[in-house]
Amino acid sequence: MRSKSKTTPYVSVDTHKCEACWKCVDTCRTGTLGKVNFWFHKHVVVINAESCRGCGPCVEVCPEGAFVRIERSQMRCQALS
Numbered sequence: 001m002r003s004k005s006k007t008t009p010y011v012s013v014d015t016h017k018c019e020a021c022w023k024c025v026d027t028c029r030t031g032t033l034g035k036v037n038f039w040f041h042k043h044v045v046v047i048n049a050e051s052c053r054g055c056g057p058c059v060e061v062c063p064e065g066a067f068v069r070i071e072r073s074q075m076r077c078q079a080l081s
């Protein structure tokens with residue numbers, strides 16, 4: 001079973017900012033992103049982090065600024081922690 005998370009090796013999403021427009025899900029061509037889509041609780045979710053290529057359309061398309069790129073320095077810190 002795939003685990004649900006908020007980060008891939010290249011991007012992270014703040015689900016508190018997500019307004020569930022699904023633009024990022026529609027633009028991602030790798031199946032990395034999915035939906036938590038209950039009537040009372042909706043937001044994007046990372047369903048397959050390993051498939052993320054770091055291409056970036058999710059960052060560009062989000063009107064809420066919920067997606068950010070993970071900088072290389074942060075990646076090194078995460079790897080060491």
Ligand code: SF4
Nearest residue numbers: 018019021022024062
């Ligand atoms: S584009 Fe932004 S607001 Fe829309 S579903 Fe994705 S994270 Fe949420």
Ligand code: SF4
Nearest residue numbers: 028052053055056058
């Ligand atoms: S960086 Fe590319 S592959 Fe990764 S979640 Fe965003 S659109 Fe999908």
